[in-house]
Amino acid sequence: MITAIKAVPYREMLAYKNKKSDLQGFINKFDRVWIISITNPDMEPLFLDEQRILNLQFDDDEPYNSKYVINPNNNNEEGSISVNPRSPIYFSKEMAKKVIDFLLMADTFNSQAGYSKDLLFINCMMGASRSGAIATWARQLCEIDYDYFKQLNPQIVPNSYVVRTLNDIYSNIDDYIQEEFPSAKKLSP
Numbered sequence: 001m002i003t004a005i006k007a008v009p010y011r012e013m014l015a016y017k018n019k020k021s022d023l024q025g026f027i028n029k030f031d032r033v034w035i036i037s038i039t040n041p042d043m044e045p046l047f048l049d050e051q052r053i054l055n056l057q058f059d060d061d062e063p064y065n066s067k068y069v070i071n072p073n074n075n076n077e078e079g080s081i082s083v084n085p086r087s088p089i090y091f092s093k094e095m096a097k098k099v100i101d102f103l104l105m106a107d108t109f110n111s112q113a114g115y116s117k118d119l120l121f122i123n124c125m126m127g128a129s130r131s132g133a134i135a136t137w138a139r140q141l142c143e144i145d146y147d148y149f150k151q152l153n154p155q156i157v158p159n160s161y162v163v164r165t166l167n168d169i170y171s172n173i174d175d176y177i178q179e180e181f182p183s184a185k186k187l188s189p
Contacts (some may be wrong), residue, residue: 002034002106002142005120007131007153010046013037013123017046030119034106034176037097038124038131040058041089056095059088060129062161091130091162094135097171099134103141137166 006023008016013035014019029035035053037046045055106118120138124130136158139149 001116002103002118002120002138003116003137003144004030004118004152005107005122005135005142005144006129006150007122007124007135007156009127010039010125010176011122012127013046013121016121027121030117032050032118034102034120036102036120036122036131036134038122039136040047040125042086048051052106054098056091056098058091058095058130060159061088061090063090064157091133091159091165093165093169096165099166100169103138107142128155128157129159130162132159133160133162134166137163137170141170 006026008023012021012023016023016027019026032052035047036056037053037057038058039045039055040162042057043057047053047055071078090178106120120135120142122131122135122138124132130156132153133151134151135156139146
């Protein structure tokens with residue numbers, strides 16, 4: 001069962017991948033590590049897809065707020081805000097389903113395998129918005145103590161669009177689980 005969730009920036013997940021993480025002592029306290037790695041659409045994923053790794057690629061943006069983005073390559077003397085050079089890729093319901101499937105698989109696998117103390121390690125570029133949204137949502141699903149979660153993740157500022165999209169799927173979670181995982185437990189009261 002997932003007992004802790006930690007959202008981190010890209011550079012920290014890269015250090016973990018290369019076995020140079022400052023968090024290695026913390027990570028070693030867990031039986032297993034499950035990873036959700038979020039990168040921008042124009043980047044290569046950090047990991048190959050494996051059983052305990054979910055790669056997602058989407059922008060830290062919302063459909064109603066995507067006309068302008070900060071462009072670090074803009075040499076415009078009037079400012080650093082310019083029209084987005086490509087269409088943004090938003091967090092979608094399909095991605096939300098992948099997150100839910102991944103979390104349910106982790107819970108089911110851990111229960112069957114006898115693991116009792118797992119870490120969900122989530123990254124995005126800054127470790128705050130996209131990863132913060134999925135971490136916040138997963139905290140509720142995994143029933144992790146709020147104070148402990150905030151102690152591990154003081155930097156997060158969840159992307160509200162990602163949270164809303166997950167909640168849209170979650171509002172019908174029991175129907176979804178019964179369709180996708182007939183032997184899974186019922187989550188709603």
